[in-house]
Amino acid sequence: MSRDPVLLWFRRDLRVSDNTALHQACARKVPVLPVFIFDPEILKKKKEVVRRTAFLLSALESLSANLDALGAPLILRKGNPVEVLRALVKETGARTLFLNNDIEPYSRQRDEKVSMMLKEEGVEIVACDDLMIHPPGAVQRAAGGPYTVFTPFSLAWKAKPPHDPLPRPAQIQGWTKTKGISFPTLGDLGLEKCDIPVPAAGEKSAQELLRSFVRKNITRYETTRNLPFQDSTSHLSPHLRFGTLSPRTVLAAARRVRSEDPASKKEVDVFIGELIWRDFYKQILWEFPHVATRAFRPAYDKIEWENRTDRFQAWCEGQTGFPIVDAAMRQLNQTGWMHNRLRMIVSSFLTKDLLVSWQWGERYFMEKLFDGDLAANNGGWQWAAGTGTDAQPYFRIFNPTSQAEKFDSEGKFIARYVPEATSLSYPAPIVDHSTQRLRALEMYKAARE
Numbered sequence: 001m002s003r004d005p006v007l008l009w010f011r012r013d014l015r016v017s018d019n020t021a022l023h024q025a026c027a028r029k030v031p032v033l034p035v036f037i038f039d040p041e042i043l044k045k046k047k048e049v050v051r052r053t054a055f056l057l058s059a060l061e062s063l064s065a066n067l068d069a070l071g072a073p074l075i076l077r078k079g080n081p082v083e084v085l086r087a088l089v090k091e092t093g094a095r096t097l098f099l100n101n102d103i104e105p106y107s108r109q110r111d112e113k114v115s116m117m118l119k120e121e122g123v124e125i126v127a128c129d130d131l132m133i134h135p136p137g138a139v140q141r142a143a144g145g146p147y148t149v150f151t152p153f154s155l156a157w158k159a160k161p162p163h164d165p166l167p168r169p170a171q172i173q174g175w176t177k178t179k180g181i182s183f184p185t186l187g188d189l190g191l192e193k194c195d196i197p198v199p200a201a202g203e204k205s206a207q208e209l210l211r212s213f214v215r216k217n218i219t220r221y222e223t224t225r226n227l228p229f230q231d232s233t234s235h236l237s238p239h240l241r242f243g244t245l246s247p248r249t250v251l252a253a254a255r256r257v258r259s260e261d262p263a264s265k266k267e268v269d270v271f272i273g274e275l276i277w278r279d280f281y282k283q284i285l286w287e288f289p290h291v292a293t294r295a296f297r298p299a300y301d302k303i304e305w306e307n308r309t310d311r312f313q314a315w316c317e318g319q320t321g322f323p324i325v326d327a328a329m330r331q332l333n334q335t336g337w338m339h340n341r342l343r344m345i346v347s348s349f350l351t352k353d354l355l356v357s358w359q360w361g362e363r364y365f366m367e368k369l370f371d372g373d374l375a376a377n378n379g380g381w382q383w384a385a386g387t388g389t390d391a392q393p394y395f396r397i398f399n400p401t402s403q404a405e406k407f408d409s410e411g412k413f414i415a416r417y418v419p420e421a422t423s424l425s426y427p428a429p430i431v432d433h434s435t436q437r438l439r440a441l442e443m444y445k446a447a448r449e
């Protein structure tokens, strides 16, 4: 039997537990060489990727320690993945490459090129479904074809039994003859320093977060999830983004709570609903890759946004004179995360009160979020702008004042980030909501006609 290693290419699945490609590579019972490649094509986005690369580096350190402990050290390389992998195949004699599939347009093109190169080299590729609970194409309309509306997608999704989480390998047969580069800093990767503290990355932190959410908050999820001051949602988003936690593991934990405590069903089901939204937007990006650069509904590419840079700037800096919007934007700037209710409020505000393109907001979020994820972010922005898959029409326009009264009724969240909101130093509102609302409706109407 061949003793050449198999290659295992980690990308956004930075964990050893419940990892399909790792599980399958181990089943071959030959040495496994795990590799992570820093891709200049991604790093060239510079400012957009600093925060997430800081999180990634921390997650990689933890992955590397875990793999060391299991016996299969991780190697790091930098360069065009096609060339790096070609070199690795030649250096090691590997005849198989394992990876977990991604759904983003860039990743799909890159993997296509890798796959062609491997074919040339006579190397087998084992591409596993691991990113979603039900992979693209698994949840389809009865008549065939993808769902474009969430509710029927979610019903069909729930009707499919999920896979159980996979066990963490007890030990991995490693391969130590091939070396990589040493652990880079952000500077080594051509990036600036991260401007804010990085949340605890890595598998252990992710699992602790999940345990604490299950212990304290999942059984009151529906009741409290819209209240930013309570901060009771899971905060698992950067971990699901980088795969330091598997969505199957999260779903299994939620289902366990539901079966042990049937009274919690309603609350837990709402949380599971969020995991379904995650799969939904991923299958949308997979089926309709044009959404990455254009509106899901082409008519809305014709909207003539006002795009005033002074207003956009005020929004970015949390200086609009609308306390809930400003508190939310400052939470994003200062922590790299924003509560979901607030993401909905500020995205509606940018597009429908400030009349600035959803794509400007989408880009700004990508620059600031540790959890910035093309599918979820794009889906969220197109939902807010009313250009997306949502069955709701474009005339849903949030009133930032009544949203604040409803979801931060005592103003405690606002006080945390905008302590000056009640003082004279706080700016006056930069627009009048009722006037802008009518203007937004006109703008959408013109595009539709």
Ligand SMILES: Cc1cc2nc3c(=O)[nH]c(=O)nc-3n(C[C@H](O)[C@H](O)[C@H](O)COP(=O)(O)OP(=O)(O)OC[C@H]3O[C@@H](n4cnc5c(N)ncnc54)[C@H](O)[C@@H]3O)c2cc1C
Pocket (backbone or CB within 6 Å): 225, 233, 234, 235, 236, 237, 238, 240, 241, 274, 275, 277, 278, 279, 281, 338, 339, 340, 341, 343, 344, 347, 365, 369, 371, 372, 373, 374, 376, 377, 378, 379, 380, 381, 384
């Ligand atoms: C304009 C806008 C932009 C967004 N950008 C992102 C983004 O870049 N990355 C991202 O992960 N989420 C994004 N979301 C979705 C959602 O706001 C975050 O996933 C959530 O706030 C993360 O916090 P949490 O982990 O505590 O969520 P929880 O409420 O605990 O939810 C659990 C998990 O479900 C998933 N999830 C929850 N809500 C959604 C949703 N609406 N769409 C897709 N997945 C969801 C996330 O993976 C999340 O970690 C965006 C939403 C909007 C309205």
